[in-house]
Amino acid sequence: MIAPDTLAAFRAVAGPRGLIEDQDLIAPWLEDWRGKFHGEAAAILTPRSTQEVAAMVRCAAEHRVPLVPQGGNSSMVGGATPPADGSALILSLRAMNSIRRMDPEANLAVCEAGVILSHLHEAAQAVGRRFPLSLGAKGSATVGGLVSTNAGGTQVLRHGTMRALVEGIEAVLPDGSIHDGIAALKKDNRGYDLKQLLIGAEGTLGIVTAASLRLVPAIADRAVAWVGVNDPAQALALLRHMEQQLGPVVEGFEVIAADTLGFILSVIPGTRQPIDTLTPWHALIEVDLDAATDGPGAQQRMEAALASAFEKGLVIDAAIAASEAQAEAFWKLRESASEAERAQGPALQFDISVPIATMPRFMVDVAAACEARFPGTTASSFGHLGDGNVHFHVRAPRAGGTEGGKAWLASHGEDATRFVNDQVVAMNGSISAEHGIGQMKLAEFARLTEPAQIGAVRAIKRALDPLGLFNPGKLVPLATPV
Amino acid sequence: MIAPDTLAAFRAVAGPRGLIEDQDLIAPWLEDWRGKFHGEAAAILTPRSTQEVAAMVRCAAEHRVPLVPQGGNSSMVGGATPPADGSALILSLRAMNSIRRMDPEANLAVCEAGVILSHLHEAAQAVGRRFPLSLGAKGSATVGGLVSTNAGGTQVLRHGTMRALVEGIEAVLPDGSIHDGIAALKKDNRGYDLKQLLIGAEGTLGIVTAASLRLVPAIADRAVAWVGVNDPAQALALLRHMEQQLGPVVEGFEVIAADTLGFILSVIPGTRQPIDTLTPWHALIEVDLDAATDGPGAQQRMEAALASAFEKGLVIDAAIAASEAQAEAFWKLRESASEAERAQGPALQFDISVPIATMPRFMVDVAAACEARFPGTTASSFGHLGDGNVHFHVRAPRAGGTEGGKAWLASHGEDATRFVNDQVVAMNGSISAEHGIGQMKLAEFARLTEPAQIGAVRAIKRALDPLGLFNPGKLVPLATPV
Structure with missing residues (x-):
């Protein structure tokens, strides 16, 4: 907890508009949006200028009060949630919005x-x-x-x-x-x-x-295609083909498995099968041109590249969106993947990357290995193939319903997490492609990172924040307190 | 100097192929290529693998011997030259060349x-x-x-x-x-x-x-143009126009003043005037297409974009290279600028950057201010306008010839350096755009950098290299010895 004198010092520095102490206003910012992490904070600082931030930071240093910076509080890894002991204040940057x-x-x-x-x-x-x-x-x-x-x-x-x-x-x-x-x-x-x-x-x-x-x-002309393929290896070959044919105008290349698409179609209202053929895997491709691009339009480029891909046997079936509405509908399928997966019951969710050439092997082999190692689970992945980044989900066994799934996660979740992360590291990948470390991945980051890097991370933290006041408990696995 | 016992320890770690002690072989690597910095070293370590580098570094840490890593020794700021007191060894990476x-x-x-x-x-x-x-x-x-x-x-x-x-x-x-x-x-x-x-x-x-x-x-098709313009402001407007018309295929955009071009034509054999009209400033533009690019060829794109630039009054005269040989000849002019400038006598050379929109003002106003402040000098600039980076030269007064120029540099060089760097900082620029700090710019870096950044640089150095053994005397302005 923060001493009343200390809070008074912040009140003096922040002024009446710069400090929120009403717990009703504070409450929504104490928990991450997925409800996994909950903290406490006596107040939220709301600076309106860089000078005000600096004054608040100096006050924090003087009184040894940790600060948790916060923007939209949309971290996936508990990166913006204050510690549970109420020792820190939240520093919200939302009022600096010009x-x-x-x-x-x-x-x-x-x-x-x-x-x-x-x-x-x-x-x-x-x-x-x-x-x-x-x-x-x-x-x-x-x-x-x-x-x-x-x-x-x-x-x-x-x-x-x-x-x-x-x-x-x-x-x-x-x-x-x-x-x-x-x-x-x-x-x-x-x-x-x-x-x-x-x-x-x-x-x-x-x-x-x-x-x-x-x-x-700005985008002047775009084309969006939905393509059915056999497996992630074929999807990667298709990506290479599209890049070779079209160059950097290929702006998006997402992959999704048939079972994930099935979940989407069954739980998301207003969605429909984008191609008639049933294929085991799917790719969503977007080509964007700006006004300066000479030559054929986006639609025409997409058609030509997909036609030659078809000749090379890289495509089973494909549909190019005929209208902006259809393009949006294709993207809605992809964007609904997380929600549809969540509706399948309790699951472990991984945000991982590996070198792109390794991605197909990861998507297929690690899913199989995971299901074999943890009987009853089903593993699937979808995401940004072109970035070597997929969202990999391991669903708890369905037997026992939601409660059974939660119980499975409680007893096997940590084991399964280590199992998947070990595969990622074995393939020279990253256990956090997009979401960062926050507090959620701290233990696995410490377990799986080479000593040289962990040592450097700790040394840099100690060097620049010797009092350990900036977002404590996030990113830096501390061997000893700073 | 390094104690004989210590050298023996390195000999044991490095093996007979891994340590050069013959001073004739060492001598060429003790001086930077411009002959401005000279150091001493008892030996050069030449590891052939990462493991060997690690073993040598551990030996250096054990015996507290500084190491100066070296590649091609082509630093412009004395970044790879060992200290003059012979306290360090050179660690050459040249044998790790696969x-x-x-x-x-x-x-x-x-x-x-x-x-x-x-x-x-x-x-x-x-x-x-x-x-x-x-x-x-x-x-x-x-x-x-x-x-x-x-x-x-x-x-x-x-x-x-x-x-x-x-x-x-x-x-x-x-x-x-x-x-x-x-x-x-x-x-x-x-x-x-x-x-x-x-x-x-x-x-x-x-x-x-x-x-x-x-x-x-690979480049499948390129076009290179030489364009005469009125001033750097017009060159910048032309760059914006070309980017707007052609997008990212504009790969190079260099500017050069008429007097610099004159120097080149007078001292570099085989060069000739690229356009007939005499203009105060020149731009060299390159457009590159790869095999995946659809639509018009590079030449055709360049022609169309320059034609519309001409209509907008952004071009006085222009020539598009009709052959690869002519394209090379255009580039040779630009690449000879440093050599031609050097032939004009002693000068101060700056490698600076400012926000691109500010560049034209810098090139014109700072040159004028410098000439006014240091009578007899002539200032000129050339380089990468599209990157906000120019090479800015201040030539010593011609009176007194080379010796007089050298004397002027000795007595006024530091003043003039500070004067130019102050202008750079006033325009929110960088006193080292490309070349780094090395040992040459250490004092000015310390003088002109905000305390927050210098403090962070020192803290990071101390945190990761607490013994201060990696390339000592470079980049980090030390307040106190690490």
Whole structure:
């Protein structure tokens, strides 16, 4: 708990608008959106400027109060939930929500940390540009959180993760100093790159207060296809073929198994089978052209590339969306995969990546190995094949219903998690492709990471945050308290 | 100096092939290629494997011997030259020069640190790909050095610096542990990104032993144009126009002033005026298409975009190379700029960047301000406008010839350096766009960098290299000895 004197000090620094102490207003921000992690906090700090953040951080350092930075609170790994003992305050960046500058000429948007992703999408569209990163939580996820977690999404194949889109950064460091690296410089080799270190650091090294983000031309013409294939290996061969034929205009390449599609069709209202042939696996492909692209349209390119893929035996059946509505319907299938999977009952969910060439083997062999090792379970995967990143689910045995499934997870969940993660590591993969470490993956991160890297992570944390006040209990597996 | 016992210990670890002690063989590696920095070293370690590097690093830690990693020794800032007191050994990575894997399907090359850039170019070309980074020193610069300095070059506009091309990294850390991050994962959010920290760290945090590098399709069709313009502002408007019209196929956009072109034509044999009209400024533009690009050819695209630029008043005169030989001749002009400038006598050379929109103002106003402040000097700039990066030269007054110029540099060089760097910082730019800090820019880096960043740089260095043995005296401005 935080002493009354200490709270009074924060009240003095934050002013009446900068500190929320009403527990009814605080309550929604104490738990992650999946309800897996719950914490306590006496107050939420709501700075309105970088200077205010710096003043609050200095106050926190003086009184040794940990701070948990929070944006849209949409972490998948408990990365924004305060500790359960009530020792920390939440520092919400949501009130810092202005777009400081929108420069279509330079393809640049300078955003404060609290800008919500969908607002940025709209603002970019209004000036004929787009911000090419999107994800399910776009209505609540904020720029600060997206930067701090190096967020991914469905457009990484062409445009990369946040790391590729952040051109400059402004942050408050644990000693209360302000790092002003907001100027967008394409080339800058002055010392260690603090920007790169803060991207993906989950708020444990600095609080990102603003970022300069790269925009790209708006989409002028798109084509979306649904393709039936035999297996993930064929899907990968198809991806290589499409890239060879079409180059970087291939913006999305998602795969999904027939059983997952079946779940979607059975539980999501208004969905329908996109192709007539029943195939074991499916790929969703998007081709996007901007106004500067010469030559054939997106539809025509997609048709030509799929026709030659068909001749090479890489496609069983395919449908190209004939309208924008149909394109949306194809994407809705993909975007409903998580929800439909959840409706199948209790399951373990993994967000993993392996080198792309290894992906087909992972999707097939590890699913089989997992089902053999844990009888009654069913494993399936779907996701971003072009990024080597899939969401891999292991469903608890159906016998016993939901309660039985929960009991299975309680008794075997940890074992199964280790089993899957061991396979990922054996294939030189990552146990966290998109979601980060947060608190959820801390133990597995510590167990499976080489000593050289864990040692470096700890040393960097101690060096930059010697009091251990920035987002404690997240990302850094501590051997000894900092 | 290093004690005989200590040298004997290294001899035992390195074996007869792994340690060069013949001073005739050592001498060429004690000085940087421009002859500005000279050091001493009793021996050069030449490991042939990552394990050997690790063993040598452990020996160095045990005996407290600093190591200076070296590749092609082509640093522009004294980054690979050993200290003058002979306290360090050189660790040469040149014998680790194999390409471990060349995977055109995955667009990936896994290279050891000692692979020379031009060898990588050839190896990629042999499999129908290319490695899209090139620079003047390509015949000697190595992968390890390119990674450790986050090298740039002439293709950054489209393909980015090394940071954008490194997909995985293997390195030996100061405690002798091996960081194996060589697997190319497009998405990996496990803790702080060591790869990003090692890129550009100039060997002060780890010794890069191998890297997985991204390849791109070979160029199937290119067009190169020489364009006369009024001033840098018009050149920037032309760049924006070309990008708008042609998209990312614009791979190079270089600018050069009429006086620099004049120097080139007067001192470089076999060069000739590329366009007939005399214009104050020039732009060199390259458009590259790969085999997957549909639609008009490179020449046709360049013509159409320049024609509409002409109509908009963005071009005074232009010539598109009619043959590969002419394209090479255009590029030779640009690539001879440094040499031609050098022939004009003693000068200060700056490698700076500012936000791209600010570049025209920098090129014109700062040159004028510099000439006004230091009477008799002439300032000029050329380089990568599309990256916001120019090479800015201040030539000493011509009166007094070469000796007078040298004397002027000795008495006013430091003042003039501070003057130019102050302008760069005032425009939110970087005093080192491409070349890094090394030892040459250490004092100015310390003087001009915000305390937050310098503090972080020092803290990270102390955390990862507590004995201060990796490339001492480079990049990190030390307040107190580590």
